Amino acid sequence: MKKYKNIIITGGAGFIGSNLAIGLKQKYRALDVIALDNLKRRGSEFNVSRLKEADVKFIHGDIRNPEDLEASGKIDLLIESSAEPSVLAGYGESPAYLINTNLVGSINCLELARKNKADIIFLSTSRVYPYDLINSLQVVEESSRLSWQKAQPQNLAGWSQQGIDVDFSLEGVRSMYGTTKLCSEIILKEYINMYGIRGVINRCGVIAGPGQFGKVDQGVFTLWALAHYFKKDLSYIGFGGSGKQVRDLLHVDDLLALIDIQINSMDKVNGKTYNIGGGKNVSLSLLETTRACEQISGNKINIKPISENRPADIAIYITDNKKVSNELGWQPKKESGQILEDIYAWVKDNERLLENLKLIT
DSSP states (O other), X not given: OOSOOEEEEETTTSHHXXXXXXXXXXXXXXXXXXXXXXXXXXXXXXXXXXXXXXXXXXXXXXXXXXXXXXXXXXXXXXXXXXXXOOTTTTTTSOOHHHHIIIIIHHHHHHHHHHHHTOEEEEEEEGGGSOHHHHHTSOEEEOSSOEEEOSSOSSOOTTEETTEEOTTSOOOSOOHXXXXXXXXXXXXXXXXXXXXOOOEEEEEEOEEEOTTOOOBTTBOHHHHHHHHHHHTOOEEEESGGGSSOOEEEEEEHHHHHHHHHHHHTOHHHHTTOEEEESOOTTSEEEHHHHHHHHHHHHOOOOOEEEEOSOOTTOOSEEOBOOHHHHHHHOOOOOOOHHHHHHHHHHHHHHTHHHHHHHTOOO
16 A cells, blocks of 8 residues: 555444454555544443553544544544444434434544545445335245245346346335435545545445444344353344345455455445445354354253344345455455354453443343
8 A cells, every 4th residue: 555644434433333444554654544433332431441452542532523534634644433323213202313423433533534635435224225125025935034036026236146236226215324425425436426535335234243242233243242252132023023134244354355455446336336235145144143152162052032123124135246346356255153253252252341331221
């Protein structure tokens, strides 16, 4: 990496941001890496010491405040990984924090990039795709998971048995979380066109791996590992309470590998949007996750079936990585079993910390 000298990563003390910051600093020792985070999410405060040990500069700041961003000084690249990440955010309560963080805060980040003529890598979400349209795909129930029917009554562009591609329709509702991220994507495209900055959008599915403080509404695979380790009850929520809903998952190390490729190929990826995930071969249902966690931990826990769906939930989401694989030669390397093993090893190594956080009650 020859061009970049100073990188800021927003959400830099979070699960994704801290792993990106530490990973890039370890590979590029001469690079000044700054992590900015408001430490709102419980557990992120414990990553501050990890960042400092890795020689990453930490700024306790909030992307809602432009002055906090400007404290970073001169930057060449901004990786925008901050967010209120819960799909349930705003339901039954004010969406103000969600909107001010995911939309207004992202615009503040774009302004910082514009002023510094800096490139930007924007971490968006698969939740930009409308949930009703995804759920309109016909499914079949198998022994441990739901699967899409091979023949669909309607021909939906951007869908195949391999998953959801970037050509999938954006017409429909998607949750306020997904909406704020999509709005930020659109505004980023305008900044690229109007101001000549370079940028790329990654629509990420479920990112998992060690270092994630999982909760019910975000970080489900870590939540499953935590519950099995500490022998706490869980629930299969929605879709009949069978636990057969499916997500693909991507190890955070595989995401880091992609970001590394992109920062060294900015001319090639400028203005592009990619779907990023584990893909069909790295996917799990909750029921399959339970069985894997039982095998890894040796523990069985009580899991309550709840038939009613949560707002904006979907039966199956699998990422089609063909665009990013064809253009950048990137593919996930870590299988689902290895991801769960890595999470469980991290939980075991940090037992006292995680128990004190009371993420599982």
